[in-house]
Amino acid sequence: MDFLDNMALYPSSEHIVLLKVIIGLMLLVHMPYISILLGGSLFSLFFSMLDKREPNATHLRFSKDLIHLITSKKSAPILLGVLPLLSLILSFAQLYQGSDLRITQYLLIVSLFSISGFILLYLFKSSFEKREQQFSTHVLLGLGVFVAFMVGYLIFSATTSLMFFPEKWNFVYTSFPIFVYENELPRAALFLFFTFAFTAAAILYFFLSWPGRKEIDATYGDFIRKFGAVVGLIFVLLIPIVVVWNLITFPDVAASESVFAVWGVTLLLLLITAILFNSIIKSQNRKLVTSTFILFLVTFGVMSVNDRIAAGNARYEQEKLLAAKADEIHQEILAARAAKSAAATQINGEEIFTNICTACHQFDQRVVGPPYMSVLAKYENDKDALVQFIMNPSKIDTDYPPMPNQNLRKPEASAVADYLLQEYVNRK
Amino acid sequence: MRSRIINTAIVLYFGLISLMVLGFAIYWHDFKKAPVQPINFSHQIHAGQLGLQCTFCHTTVEKSIRASVPTMSKCMECHKAVAKDKEEIIKLTRYWDNKELIPWEKVYSVPEHVYFSHKRHIKAGLDCSKCHGQLAAMPRVRQVTSIRMGFCIDCHKAKGVSRDCYTCHK
Numbered sequence: 001m002d003f004l005d006n007m008a009l010y011p012s013s014e015h016i017v018l019l020k021v022i023i024g025l026m027l028l029v030h031m032p033y034i035s036i037l038l039g040g041s042l043f044s045l046f047f048s049m050l051d052k053r054e055p056n057a058t059h060l061r062f063s064k065d066l067i068h069l070i071t072s073k074k075s076a077p078i079l080l081g082v083l084p085l086l087s088l089i090l091s092f093a094q095l096y097q098g099s100d101l102r103i104t105q106y107l108l109i110v111s112l113f114s115i116s117g118f119i120l121l122y123l124f125k126s127s128f129e130k131r132e133q134q135f136s137t138h139v140l141l142g143l144g145v146f147v148a149f150m151v152g153y154l155i156f157s158a159t160t161s162l163m164f165f166p167e168k169w170n171f172v173y174t175s176f177p178i179f180v181y182e183n184e185l186p187r188a189a190l191f192l193f194f195t196f197a198f199t200a201a202a203i204l205y206f207f208l209s210w211p212g213r214k215e216i217d218a219t220y221g222d223f224i225r226k227f228g229a230v231v232g233l234i235f236v237l238l239i240p241i242v243v244v245w246n247l248i249t250f251p252d253v254a255a256s257e258s259v260f261a262v263w264g265v266t267l268l269l270l271l272i273t274a275i276l277f278n279s280i281i282k283s284q285n286r287k288l289v290t291s292t293f294i295l296f297l298v299t300f301g302v303m304s305v306n307d308r309i310a311a312g313n314a315r316y317e318q319e320k321l322l323a324a325k326a327d328e329i330h331q332e333i334l335a336a337r338a339a340k341s342a343a344a345t346q347i348n349g350e351e352i353f354t355n356i357c358t359a360c361h362q363f364d365q366r367v368v369g370p371p372y373m374s375v376l377a378k379y380e381n382d383k384d385a386l387v388q389f390i391m392n393p394s395k396i397d398t399d400y401p402p403m404p405n406q407n408l409r410k411p412e413a414s415a416v417a418d419y420l421l422q423e424y425v426n427r428k
Numbered sequence: 429m430r431s432r433i434i435n436t437a438i439v440l441y442f443g444l445i446s447l448m449v450l451g452f453a454i455y456w457h458d459f460k461k462a463p464v465q466p467i468n469f470s471h472q473i474h475a476g477q478l479g480l481q482c483t484f485c486h487t488t489v490e491k492s493i494r495a496s497v498p499t500m501s502k503c504m505e506c507h508k509a510v511a512k513d514k515e516e517i518i519k520l521t522r523y524w525d526n527k528e529l530i531p532w533e534k535v536y537s538v539p540e541h542v543y544f545s546h547k548r549h550i551k552a553g554l555d556c557s558k559c560h561g562q563l564a565a566m567p568r569v570r571q572v573t574s575i576r577m578g579f580c581i582d583c584h585k586a587k588g589v590s591r592d593c594y595t596c597h598k
Contacts, residue, residue, distance in 0.1 A: 166561075167573040171582040237438070240445040247452045252460040253572045260453035264446060271442040278434050317562035317572070324565075 010326035011094055016319055019095045020308050023088060027304040030084035032198060032297060033076065034114070038149040039199025040070040041121060045142030048128075052135060058223055067125045069206055077118040085111050099318060100169035106159040113152025120144040154188050161187040163311040164254035166318070186245035193235045193242060194303075198296050200232030201273075205293035209286040226281060232292070233277040236270055243267065254314040262306040269299040347411050349419030356406055357416065363427060370400055376424040379417075386417045462570030463533035467519050476564035482556045489556075493545040497532050500524050535569050536560070543598045558583070 011019060047063035050056065089107045096103050124141040131138045161183050162168060207213060207224045216224075243263060276292040279285075312319065360368035379386035390413040393403035408416065474480050482489065485502055489495035504524055511517050523530050536559075538544045557563065561572030573579055584591050 167579055168582070171586055237441070240442060244445060244448050244452075247449060251574065252456065253570070253574075255456050255460065257453070257457070260449060260456070263449050267442055267446050267449065271439065274438045274442070275435050278431060278438065282431055317565035320565040321562055 010097065010322050010329060012326040012330065013319075013323035015326070016095065016323060019091050020312070023091050023095070024301075024304050024308055026084040026087045026091070027307075028297075028301050029080055030088070031304070032202075032300055033080040034149060034153060035195040035198045036202050037070055037117065037121060038146065038153070039195050040066050040203070041124065041142060041145040041149075043199065043203075044070075045124075045139065045146070048131065048142070049139065058220060061220065062224065062227075064128055065207070066203070067128065069203075071122060071125050077121075081114060081118060082111070085114060096163075096315075097322065099166075099315075101162065101166075102172070103159060103163075106155055110152045110156045110159070113148050113155070117145055117148035117152060120148055153191060157187045157191040158184045160307055160311075163307075164251050164314045166253065166314050183246065183249040183251070186242050186249055189242045190239065190246060193238045194300075197232050197235035197239065197273075198300070200228045200235065200277075201293045201296045204228035204232070204280065204289045208284075209289040209293070221284075225284065229277045229280040233274060233281070236274045236277060239270055240267060250310075251314065254310040256309065256313045258309050259306060259313065262302060262309065266299060266302050266306065269295060269302065273299065347415040349412075349415030349417070352408070352412055352416045353419055356408075357420075360403075363423060368401065369403060370397060372420060372424060373427065376420060380421065380424065383414075383417050383421060386421070387413045390416060460571070462568050463535060465533055465568070466531050467523075468516050468568065470567050471563040471569060472565060472567045482563075489546045490550050492547055493543075495546045497530075500530065535571050536575060538575065541597060543596055552587075552589070 044063045044066040047059040047066070051060040051063065085107065089104055089111070092103045092107060120141055124138070124145050127134065127138040127141050162172065164183070203224060207216065207228075208221060243266070247263070273292055273295050276288055276295065280288050280292065358367075361370075361372060363372045365371050376386075379389075387410065390406070390408060391410065393405060395402040474485075475482065485498040486495045487498065487502075500520070500523060503520055507517050507520060512521070520530075559573050559575065561570075563569065580596065581591060584595075
């Protein structure tokens with residue numbers, strides 16, 4: 001992926017901050033969407049298979065409603081899926097320019113799996129029509145969606161984790177950075193548990209609280225509420241165990257007081273979310289559902305910020321050197337511009353004389369105007385007067401026609417005057 | 429009532445996890461964070477801005493298994509005259525005048541059962557930054573590589589050199 005390295009300039013320190021903000025925002029848009037697709041498609045498949053095993057109208061209805069919910073906006077795979085991924089690839093390529101981390105390669109592989117997942121998702125959705133006749137195809141497509149997103153985003157979480165281990169970058173030779181070091185497993189588990197917990201929160205929100213939702217009967221609503229709340233609570237309670245596992249395997253080079261503090265904030269947010277899920281099991285209060293969903297989005301954002309802090313800690317020195325290199329190039333550009341500007345402002349008086357004055361004047365003979373040797377004497381110690389005359393000529397000698405104004409700017413007139421007086425002195 | 433019990437259990441559970449995270453934070457702060465040195469020596473100034481080579485101060489690295497900390501006389505070669513009014517140089521001068529050793533905090537420690545020779549690695553053409561990071565950008569030295577066995581083996585594998593146990597565990 002050298003071509004991306006060659007395209008990118010070294011980022012300045014302000015540029016690095018901007019890149020991190022862009023990355024954070026793209027992750028905040030992209031990861032919750034992928035989580036909903038992954039979790040939603042898996043739950044949809046699960047309930048479809050449950051219905052096949054033991055016919056249950058609610059299960060089948062929920063399975064279909066889920067898949068329709070997560071595929072309702074046809075533009076979403078582009079706007080929330082592909083475009084943010086491309087932005088992430090370009091931003092990371094800039095941020096990790098010149099490093100040994102093959103981040104562009106890994107994220108391109110993630111993109112391929114992601115795009116496959118989107119295609120399989122819509123095929124899975126359309127397989128509901130012939131579900132009864134082609135159930136194995138229906139299941140295979142559902143599993144295909146799950147596998148495509150799972151593998152792709154396992155690679156993504158492994159890549160994110162690899163950013164915290166600069167000492168490993170030289171030694172990861174595989175195209176799939178999976179299972180080469182111990183921090184990958186807790187990161188993968190964190191991603192999975194977060195996915196299912198967030199999907200549960202999203203199911204509760206979009207079915208029970210969202211203003212654009214379809215009206216549903218109380219029994220169905222109760223089923224969704226209990227399913228979402230219980231699943232959400234289970235996975236939110238599993239996340240802290242994985243957080244501890246992650247910290248056990250976390251590299252010291254990426255750690256800082258900020259990282260631990262933000263983990264503390266994340267745990268606090270998860271605690272509140274767990275209590276909310278527990279409350280939703282018993283209560284039909286829509287505000288609890290909305291609060292849970294928003295809180296989860298905030299938690300996603302907080303975790304994304306934490307990842308950026310940790311990655312920045314791991315690469316602190318490299319980023320400083322990148323910024324120093326950018327400053328050096330910037331100074332070179334400014335110096336080159338200044339030199340060019342100075343060259344452009346140097347006016348050649350002899351050139352102006354040759355191009356303009358010689359049409360009417362020579363030093364030693366009359367052409368149209370008087371010879372210079374006869375008129376320059378009075379200006380020998382008064383250059384300013386000569387410059388003024390060149391800029392505003394007036395008729396002095398009746399033997400000669402009036403000199404037309406040549407519309408020279410003062411620097412040009414001054415340069416010509418210097419040349420004329422020097423030549424006068426040389427020829428005297 | 430049941431909901432309240434569950435909520436209490438959730439709070440206690442998260443409390444326990446938070447205490448564990450706090451424990452990790454304290455452990456990292458006390459044992460893994462860049463140590464505060466008795467004199468705030470900056471590699472960023474000396475190796476970065478001034479461009480001093482590593483071997484200018486760490487003179488034994490090409491001749492010995494250890495890359496020693498330079499003697500105070502090395503520092504005073506320049507700082508007898510340079511930046512004498514700076515607080516850290518005043519501290520240095522005080523140690524010099526009192527003939528006291530500077531109690532530097534070690535950043536990289538190789539366990540006693542491991543034999544590591546700086547001389548061998550320098551002669552093999554390895555740059556200091558491979559293990560010690562970009563020191564020219566560090567205002568305070570911190571450990572950037574784990575220098576655990578896996579790190580060493582990865583590099584030995586990549587360079588095609590001996591991975592025999594006896595190489596490092598003499």
